[in-house]
Amino acid sequence: MKCRKCGFESTKVVDSRITDHGNAIRRRRECEKCEYRFTTFERVQASNLMVEKTDGTTEPYDRDKLERGILVACAKRPVSIKKIREKLTELEEEWGKEPVIKSQKIGADIIELLKNIDDIAYIRFASVYRKFRDVETFKKEFENLLNS
Numbered sequence: 652m653k654c655r656k657c658g659f660e661s662t663k664v665v666d667s668r669i670t671d672h673g674n675a676i677r678r679r680r681e682c683e684k685c686e687y688r689f690t691t692f693e694r695v696q697a698s699n700l701m702v703e704k705t706d707g708t709t710e711p712y713d714r715d716k717l718e719r720g721i722l723v724a725c726a727k728r729p730v731s732i733k734k735i736r737e738k739l740t741e742l743e744e745e746w747g748k749e750p751v752i753k754s755q756k757i758g759a760d761i762i763e764l765l766k767n768i769d770d771i772a773y774i775r776f777a778s779v780y781r782k783f784r785d786v787e788t789f790k791k792e793f794e795n796l797l798n799s
């Protein structure tokens with residue numbers, strides 16, 4: 652990111668924190684040339700992100716849609732929505748490093764995230780996202796969960 656004072660091309664991040672109810676990242680940046688410090692609120696990358704679906708077509712990344720899917724999976728579970736939003740913002744940072752992200756990658760990352768937060772939310776989300784082909788696959792996954 653360019654320095655706002657001298658226009659130098661390179662600035663370093665001195666502090667980074669999730670803000671706006673987990674929806675944006677607030678960064679303190681310092682110019683590597685003139686040492687001018689300024690603050691940015693970033694949620695830009697994710698809005699330009701394209702998602703490649705399993706059939707090869709692409710569509711714009713839709714955070715609201717993804718968030719709804721997660722919230723449905725977390726219904727009536729003791730899960731902090733704020734924490735989910737923060738983690739989602741962190742994931743978007745990661746995904747936004749490439750212009751196109753595969754939908755499977757998004758699904759896998761969310762599944763991984765929920766796995767660490769709540770077992771039931773995890774299995775709900777995984778069952779929808781992976782579209783388990785048959786009952787057997789679902790049962791196997793569920794048994795793995797119970798045995799883990």
Ligand SMILES: [Zn+2]
Pocket residue numbers: 654655656657658659682683684685686687
């Ligand atoms: Zn500067």
